[in-house]
Amino acid sequence: DFPAFIVNRILLPMINEAVYTLYEGVGSVEAIDTAMKLGANHPMGPLELADFIGLDVCLAVMQVLYDGLADSKYRPCPLLVKYVEAGWLGRKTNRGFYDYNGPDPVPTR
Numbered sequence: 001d002f003p004a005f006i007v008n009r010i011l012l013p014m015i016n017e018a019v020y021t022l023y024e025g026v027g028s029v030e031a032i033d034t035a036m037k038l039g040a041n042h043p044m045g046p047l048e049l050a051d052f053i054g055l056d057v058c059l060a061v062m063q064v065l066y067d068g069l070a071d072s073k074y075r076p077c078p079l080l081v082k083y084v085e086a087g088w089l090g091r092k093t094n095r096g097f098y099d100y101n102g103p104d105p106v107p108t109r
Contacts, residue, residue: 012061015053016077018046022097022109023079029097029107047097048105050080051090059084 018032027035033045042049050058059081065074083089083096088108090096098105 008061009065012058012065013073015046015050015058016062016074016080019050019077019080022047023077029109051096051098051100051105053090054092055080055089055096056084 018036021027021032022029026032029047033048036042036045044052059076062074062076062080065071066076087093088095091100094100095108097108099108
């Protein structure tokens with residue numbers, strides 16, 4: 001038996017790496033999402049997807065993976081932790097990596 005589902009083990013580290021990319025200043029929210037949409041043909045970028053899933057859910061899954069597999073590649077990015085602690089949970093709270101209060105989502109960073 002292994003912790004988490006196959007999709008979570010593959011998808012959440014990708015999302016977490018996108019958050020690290022933002023956290024380390026490698027790219028903006030818009031640049032990261034656009035790169036994955038255009039470069040990998042994803043229908044939405046990883047940060048937009050994280051907002052859709054819920055940042056609290058993403059963090060919870062990363063913590064289960066990190067605790068269950070004891071592998072540093074599953075360590076949640078501090079920025080993800082900070083957003084969840086601040087109540088920025090994505091679409092469900094109208095704020096995450098994007099602000100959803102207007103007619104169109106606007107990157108928060």
